[in-house]
Amino acid sequence: MSEPTRSGRVHLSSLVRTWLGGIVIGLLILIAIFAPWIAPHDPLKQDLFSGLMAPFWLDNHDPAYLLGTDSLGRDVLSRLIYGTQIALVVAFIAASLAALLGTVLGLLAGYYGGWLDTVVSRLVEIWMAFPPVLLSIVLVAVIGTGLHSVVIAIVIIDWTRFCRVVRAETLVQREQEYISSAVSIGFERWTILWREILPNVLPLLVTLLTLEMGIAVIVEAILSFVGLSVSSDQATWGGLIQEGRQYVHSAWWVMSLPMICIIIAVLAFNALGDGLRTILDPVMRK
């Protein structure tokens, strides 16, 4: 960013990307909310006589099923639309809870230091040694399948992402002079945490949170893919991928379409997160 011409360009394009990401996510939210009205079919209604229909741009398609059907004759488009619900619910709830847990622990560890910091840092270090995918699968297997266990698994695994960053940032902020001046005025410690440090880590936190939502979408898809997410008769993107994989040789599109949905959703979260980082950072740091 040393050359002014370049930083100008970066700023503009990050603004564009933020808007793009935001708009796509907004659309996904609308789709999730209005799923019952948008979806042309009941996502669970089977029609064994019209299984594995092709999407509209291929031969052998049925205009009633715009994106074709799966092996049980369920409408793929409707399943994708309803899959948005699960993906977004998991993304928002799991990412927020992971952010909450990680931030609280990171703030406390960074601000109070001492044994609390030692314990938290050690925990983070131990956590890093676990392969995240395996841990999530084991967790869900142990807790039992269902939406809540997916959320719990993501929170338990990914709180460290927030904790590490927030702790490091808190350490930096604590060193800065204005904190010590605030101490001398005689604020309560937690007030200082709340008023002085949190606003400073907020831009970073917002970015991380947005990126984590993308990660949560992927983890949910992985768990559905392994068959450990929500119950198998609910429509999820990962579940549809798993189904599609079984007959990928005869109907490749069933697997591809949910994959495209996941990629678009994650790209949108990433674009929003990266954009927010460049926009919020210099402003908030001033």
Added chain:
Amino acid sequence: MSFPFLLRRLVLVIPTLIGVSIIVFVLLRVVPGDPIMMMIPPGATEDDIDHLRQLYGLDKPILEQYLVWFSEVLKGDFGTSISLRQDVVELILSRLPATIELAVAAMFISVILGTSLALIGTFWSNQWPETIVDGFTGLNQAIPDFLWGLIFILAFGVLWPLLPVSGRIDPRINLDLVSQFYIVESLIRGEFSVFLTLIKHMIMPAIALALPLTAVIARSLKASLRETMTQDYIRMAQVKGFGPWRILIVEALRNAMIPTVALSGVQFNFLLGGTVLIERIFSYPGIGNMSIGAVIDRDLPLIQGLIITFAILFIVTNLVIDMSYRTLNPRVRNE
């Protein structure tokens, strides 16, 4: 690279490993759901259950259970797999080489490819090659390894059948290799046809595993290369008349690699963790694939053994990364 340094690092690893073992133990014993209930066959009587409970020491206090289990673990005994009825350590050791070969190949690919992309993006910065590199890294942040695996299967297994999509080797080939390190051994023995089929089986899962890390390396290395290229010693090298590629590779790259290496520790863990799904998708017989099987079968001893194996792998790779960081950076080398 001094010996005391290595020793000190190894000592530091011990608390982490103990922590990992405690969490693994607690996770699988304390959470709701009695582990015995996971194991029993349908129709077992109360007596059978009590017997099993005693057999696995589950009637004792939790701390005692842990100490008993951990002392066995220290002796290298993880117990017997419930579903496969074999020694856990033996089972893992028989599958581990396949995973190590896959992970090492993926790490190798991601380092080479990521570095090349960063160099290309820097050399032609603000021109179309940099745009392509940026697009690639951006896209890769949204496509996790298992989606890449499925995309490859779709592209090169189904739509344009070019490569085998499952297993580690063609089952028709009769192997007379003594170790499980097929690739290494076939190379050493000069059996190139075997080597070739092994590579053909490995190339898709390895690249799928490698791509996310490739993007991380390309992105971070390009950023630090850009920064490095503004340094005074680069200006000096230009004045001295060295060619632009030489300056990029000999003068800038090594300096720029230092921060990238420092951050790659965590990333290697994602790669290792990625083997779980990738091996499943490509039916590749390694410990990742075995892990999902173990979870589905509720095979507690095997799951415990596998998680600890992954943790040890992670710790070892981090040790290697730490050592290469010290080799790269002369300032910390002799501390």
Added chain:
Amino acid sequence: MNAVLDVQNLYLGVSQKRHYSPILNGVNLEIQRSQIHGLVGESGAGKSMLAKAILGILPSSTTIDKGYIHFKGNDLVGMPRYERRQLASRHIAMIPQDPMTSLNPVRRVGNQLGDVLRLHMKLNRTLAQERVLELLNDVQIRDPKRVVHQYPFELSGGMRQRVLIAMAFSCKPELIIADEPTTALDVTVQRQILQLIKQLQSETGTSVLFISHDLGVIAKICDHVSILHTGNVVEMQSAVNLFQNPRHEYTQNLLEITSHYYRFENTD
């Protein structure tokens, strides 16, 4: 013709966000063979820009709009990039302002010197290694055998500047550009470094363009001096004449301001 380098009517400017600002407005500068030529001017006058233009390392935002830089029968401004690099890098060397950042931190000192010798003097590895030891000896580095295996961070600022001076003189260049080579060093070291440059210059007969705003330093080592002011060389004289008989008003002011310091410098 006895000039090593002849800059004629050089115009140079920088554009930022479509806004163009001129830096040099028709600079003329002629450096004679085997002489130390001083270039003096206030901060921001464009001294470093002129040096960078000669060395061919101008930042991408700057452009040369007009003029010539004649060197060995070629015009460096109009030359194709590759040929220019071949010619200039072989015969024009540089002593940088900041020795702390001008050596590659992860490469051994000996290799950095040796690479230059192998590139330009076509020496093989062993010969280059021997020559490096001689060069370090020439710049009065004690224990060169140890220093070649060290990394820059293990050397003091003065030592690093000696290494860089050795590098500058290593390929027997026709011209060395020294852009404030002592400002980053502490005072006692400054004097030694100046002496070293002067001594090596007179031994080798290389020409030096010596940039500084310190008239005291200029008076000590320069044969000729050019004064750069508002993007132009307003005065060029032999050092002796300049200090006794400044012609341009700006030079007179400059001498006035620094005269106290200058006299003090000369009496010790």
